[in-house]
Amino acid sequence: MSALLALTIALIAAAGVYLTLSRDLFRCIVGLAVLGSAANLIVFAAGRFGPLQPAILPAGATELAATAANPLPQALVLTAIVISFALLCFALVLGARLRQQGASDDTNQWRAAEPPDTDPVKPAVLG
Amino acid sequence: MLVLSPLLVPLATALLIALLHRQPVRVRRTVSLAGALLLAFCAGALLIAVEQTGRLSLAVGGWPLPYAIELAADRLSAALVFITAVLGVAVLLYQTSRADSAPETPTLHPLLHGLLAAVGAAFVTADLFNLYVWFELMLIAVLGLLVHGGEPRQLQAAFAYLALNLVGTLLLLIAVALLYGATGHLNFSALHQAAQRPELAAVLPVYVALLGLALLLKAGAFPLFFWLPASYHTLPAPVLALIGGLLTKVGVYALLRLLGEVFSAAPAVLYEALGGIALLTMVAGGLGAVYHWDLRRILAFHIVSQIGYLLLGIALASPAGAAATLFFTLHNIAAKASLFLIAGLIWALAGHHDLRRIGGLYAARPGLALLFLIAALALVGVPPLSGFWGKYLLVRESFAQERWLWGGAALAVGLLTLYSMLKIGLEAFWKPHPTGDGIAPVAGLGPAYGAVILLTALILVMGLWPEPFIHYAEAAAASLARGGSTP
Numbered sequence: 001m002s003a004l005l006a007l008t009i010a011l012i013a014a015a016g017v018y019l020t021l022s023r024d025l026f027r028c029i030v031g032l033a034v035l036g037s038a039a040n041l042i043v044f045a046a047g048r049f050g051p052l053q054p055a056i057l058p059a060g061a062t063e064l065a066a067t068a069a070n071p072l073p074q075a076l077v078l079t080a081i082v083i084s085f086a087l088l089c090f091a092l093v094l095g096a097r098l099r100q101q102g103a104s105d106d107t108n109q110w111r112a113a114e115p116p117d118t119d120p121v122k123p124a125v126l127g
Numbered sequence: 128m129l130v131l132s133p134l135l136v137p138l139a140t141a142l143l144i145a146l147l148h149r150q151p152v153r154v155r156r157t158v159s160l161a162g163a164l165l166l167a168f169c170a171g172a173l174l175i176a177v178e179q180t181g182r183l184s185l186a187v188g189g190w191p192l193p194y195a196i197e198l199a200a201d202r203l204s205a206a207l208v209f210i211t212a213v214l215g216v217a218v219l220l221y222q223t224s225r226a227d228s229a230p231e232t233p234t235l236h237p238l239l240h241g242l243l244a245a246v247g248a249a250f251v252t253a254d255l256f257n258l259y260v261w262f263e264l265m266l267i268a269v270l271g272l273l274v275h276g277g278e279p280r281q282l283q284a285a286f287a288y289l290a291l292n293l294v295g296t297l298l299l300l301i302a303v304a305l306l307y308g309a310t311g312h313l314n315f316s317a318l319h320q321a322a323q324r325p326e327l328a329a330v331l332p333v334y335v336a337l338l339g340l341a342l343l344l345k346a347g348a349f350p351l352f353f354w355l356p357a358s359y360h361t362l363p364a365p366v367l368a369l370i371g372g373l374l375t376k377v378g379v380y381a382l383l384r385l386l387g388e389v390f391s392a393a394p395a396v397l398y399e400a401l402g403g404i405a406l407l408t409m410v411a412g413g414l415g416a417v418y419h420w421d422l423r424r425i426l427a428f429h430i431v432s433q434i435g436y437l438l439l440g441i442a443l444a445s446p447a448g449a450a451a452t453l454f455f456t457l458h459n460i461a462a463k464a465s466l467f468l469i470a471g472l473i474w475a476l477a478g479h480h481d482l483r484r485i486g487g488l489y490a491a492r493p494g495l496a497l498l499f500l501i502a503a504l505a506l507v508g509v510p511p512l513s514g515f516w517g518k519y520l521l522v523r524e525s526f527a528q529e530r531w532l533w534g535g536a537a538l539a540v541g542l543l544t545l546y547s548m549l550k551i552g553l554e555a556f557w558k559p560h561p562t563g564d565g566i567a568p569v570a571g572l573g574p575a576y577g578a579v580i581l582l583t584a585l586i587l588v589m590g591l592w593p594e595p596f597i598h599y600a601e602a603a604a605a606s607l608a609r610g611g612s613t614p
Contacts, residue, residue: 032293039297046308083263101279112280113361125481126421
């Protein structure tokens with residue numbers, strides 16, 4: 001089970017890295033999201049596999065049963081998912097806004113923040 | 128409760144200003160400045176309380192330690208929280224002037240206070256996952272401030288910042304998860320004890336190295352600093368001073384906390400590698416600053432260069448090295464922010480950030496030239512200013528450990544810093560204005576001068592009377608070396 005999951009995470013992370021390295025704006029955003037999912041799965045895997053019973057206290061009990069799953073990684077993953085989802089939404093809106101402003105899909109063409117140097121030895125004048 | 132104040136005060140201020148969004152700008156500015164002053168007051172009280180007790184700690188939610196999220200302040204945390212609050216006051220004061228201040232939209236002040244909350248909380252948390260959360264919150268606040276102006280150059284810079292920093296926080300999350308998986312703990316003191324277990328000796332250095340890599344990206348170290356000069360120059364002066372003064376230092380603080388205290392048993396090869404990275408960071412930043420002609424870009428590359436000095440103190444892996452890093456961080460936050468604010472004043476008076484388009488400021492504004500000279504020479508490390516003592520502590524410890532290359536490089540890079548500061552001095556202040564119109568009088572710069580004078584006073588006090596600061600830094604480093612336990 002662990003080996004299978006490790007292999008899956010490796011595949012997802014590889015896909016994420018490949019997409020993130022793309023010069024295409026949308027692919028890059030999707031790549032970051034995929035990479036985030038791989039990181040979330042690693043957090044989940046760090047809590048070990050085994051018990052599948054939900055970590056919910058029965059009425060009147062004060063301790064979890066020994067067969068219950070570890071609740072801490074679930075809480076950590078939940079926090080990480082919320083944050084990465086917010087950042088994904090921000091990145092998508094930012095990308096859409098950039099396209100509205102006429103920026104190219106190819107991030108290498110973006111020159112507004114860093115204009116190309118015109119002089120061989122001195123940098124361009126910034127706005 | 129005092130240990131919660133670096134988090135609660137800015138968050139409450141941010142909420143309050145968000146509720147006041149229909150009020151005139153004057154009201155929001157006043158509330159914002161009052162919130163920063165309250166934060167500075169609480170930080171001062173925290174400083175005194177920590178000095179008396181050694182360490183304040185709070186287990187959130189009443190859970191027993193080490194399972195609760197712990198917030199704790201020792202001398203290192205308290206000093207950094209205090210300088211954060213002082214910088215917050217200076218920056219918000221500057222924002223009320225007309226020197227390249229940010230547009231006053233309803234979201235500006237909540238974002239600034241959100242950033243202060245995230246930075247302050249990162250300084251007082253004693254929980255690894257919680258530290259990751261504050262790094263994310265910092266990222267969100269900075270992204271909001273980057274896109275705040277809405278111009279194409281700002282949005283493009285924001286995307287570069289987002290993509291590279293998101294990779295950094297994901298690496299941080301992965302490292303935190305792996306460390307949790309190996310030790311079963313997230314609390315700093317529990318991790319410190321778990322790191323001694325012999326069965327973890329094989330895997331732990333790898334995980335700590337990954338954690339270090341993520342934090343080096345956040346700190347802007349070579350070769351991971353490219354997000355920094357690509358985005359910082361699109362920010363308005365007060366926001367730039369706050370972000371440029373604080374953010375990379377949070378990465379350095381986290382490295383100092385984790386490599387200097389929590390995982391101080393890490394193998395020597397990690398510190399050796401960090402020393403090499405520190406060296407390259409110093410040189411790369413210095414060379415970048417020499418090449419550029421835009422004030423904001425020169426100063427952005429200087430951040431990178433100075434990060435190298437801070438990392439060098441951590442790489443020395445000794446209490447004296449940690450003390451040097453703390454002293455240098457305090458000096459550097461004040462000097463760097465002061466220079467960014469002066470750059471805003473130069474823009475307001477001379478009309479451009481590019482040194483080829485401006486000049487004649489010495490004749491027109493000798494007072495500004497003096498303020499620039501103090502901050503610039505402090506950054507170079509000329510006695511008797513604060514940078515001299517930071518560099519002295521660092522180089523003395525390098526030579527005491529017979530690290531001739533590290534100490535020598537720290538001295539040699541000072542020449543690059545001096546050269547680029549001279550370039551600003553000669554081009555912006557000494558030479559006549561290229562178009563010959565001279566410097567037009569600009570009204571409403573008073574608060575900006577006030578903010579710069581506040582930071583300059585800090586530089587002068589740290590330079591002329593360094594003894595209490597050095598003693599404090601040594602006491603903070605000694606408590607790090609003891610693993611956080613009070614004597």
